[in-house]
Amino acid sequence: MRAVAVRVEEGRIVEAPIQSDRTHVLPLELGRAMPVIVRGDGVWVEDAGGRRYLDAMSGGSMAATLGHGRRDIIEAARAQAERLAFVHNERLTNPLQERLADELIAVAPEGFSRVRFTVAGADAIEMAIQLARTYHVERGEHDRWQVISPAQAYHGPTMETLALTGRAGLHGPFGPYLPSHLHIPPSTWRFDPTGDAALAALDHALEQAGPENVSAFFCEAISAAALPAYTPPRRFWQGLAERRDRFGFLVCFDEVVTGVGRTGNWFAGAATECVPDIIATAKGLGAGYAAIGAVLVREHVYEAVSDGSRRFPLGHTWDGAPLAGAVGLAVLAAMRSEQLVERVRDRGPSLRDELERALADIPLVREVRGHGYLLGVEYVDPRDHTSFLPRELRVAGRIDDVAFERGLITLSTQPTRDGFAGDQSLFAPAFTATDAELREMVSRFADVVGHVAEEVEEELSTLSTSGGSR
Ligand SMILES: Cc1ncc(COP(=O)(O)O)c(C=O)c1O
Incomplete structure (x- = not known):
């Protein structure tokens, strides 16, 4: 049987997000509901339902370094x-x-x-x-x-x-x-x-x-x-x-x-x-x-x-x-x-400090690293502030899910299965983001991490021993 394609009315996709069983596209992860993004402007993108997302990841993969919708390009x-x-x-x-x-x-x-x-x-x-x-x-x-x-x-x-x-x-x-x-x-x-x-x-x-x-x-x-x-x-x-x-x-x-x-x-x-x-x-x-x-x-x-x-x-x-x-x-x-290399060089350290300060009271966060507008947040088991988080808690994936729900685009990874690194998030905005937009990204991100951290701490308190390993 043919899969049901996305519903389109008067040339406009009206169903968002799309589930993998409702499209002819073969997605990267079949279980994931995908917002359908139809336009972008600066550090904002908008889905088919008119919902706006703040893009803290330069298009999700760090490619849209100058923001969306640039008329000169x-x-x-x-x-x-x-x-x-x-x-x-x-x-x-x-x-x-x-x-x-x-x-x-x-x-x-x-x-x-x-x-x-x-x-x-x-x-x-x-x-x-x-x-x-x-x-x-x-x-x-x-x-x-x-x-x-x-x-x-x-x-x-x-x-x-x-x-x-x-x-x-x-x-x-x-x-x-x-x-x-x-x-x-x-x-x-x-x-x-x-x-x-x-x-x-x-x-x-x-x-x-x-x-x-x-x-x-x-x-x-x-x-x-x-x-x-x-x-x-x-x-x-x-x-x-x-x-x-x-x-x-x-x-x-x-x-x-x-x-x-x-x-x-x-x-x-x-x-x-x-x-x-x-x-x-x-x-x-x-x-x-x-x-x-x-x-x-x-x-x-x-x-x-x-x-x-x-x-x-x-x-x-x-x-x-x-x-x-x-x-x-x-x-x-x-x-x-626009002197964007200079802007990233000058603004990067204070952006990292802002992110670090915003996440400072969250024991899930071990480290905030940064070079220019390539920032990283590393999460650990809050019980000993060192071990990897138990994989089954899916902390990285949950951070991205909650961020989406709250209108923020992030990208987190959980390569724990390979033993070298645990749950982490990237934070990599477009070079053209204004100070106000950067502040908004940091604030939304800290809310997201804080929310997931509270849930995770509660779940961990029901486990007697640390599930992660060094
Ligand atoms: C560090 C790094 N190298 C290589 C690649 C592969 O680039 P592409 O997806 O354009 O083939 C990526 C993509 O994310 C990357 O992050």
């Missing part, structure tokens, strides 16, 4: 679509990708010299891995293929990007398809506050693989969903840079979330003690108005290709297309004219 896309929407970049180039590459290099960390555009984040990461491997092969080091990466990470849903995380829970049934990369544990307050354990694990992984077989170390400079707003201690970055010099592998950064301003720098990697060789970025480059990503390489990576086979031929149909390029240029123009 829409106009740039419209004008480019009229002029030339698409040509493929194998035999043809176009002025948009040429100019956008110039502009990205101008704001990239020193030494970056070439850009290849992609359609999204995961394919940018796949391309970064191919480029790292190509770099070694072009230089005659054919055995270098192995990648080492932190286990507690998310890099995308494709086979290679799934293999870059060490989270069996995320791999699901796809384990048999995934290449066997090596992983190190996160150096969080819980496992490794100094970064020394991660470095020891890195040494072990290098020994296990044989350093002459290692192509790249791959990581986020500042983590997004997997460990919100977390970055390893300086000691780790210094140790990573030392080992790169000693063993000759490349360092690749996933800046899909952090690139193009999110942490108060054009690229987060510029602020670490270990400038990467390759950067993959995406979300903020299109700001939610076009699907576009980019891979940036330093000159020595490009030289390996230019002095070698002079080919790096694989790519997707839409890579470097004019329409997406026009959006990228309009985004960078807005970032510059």
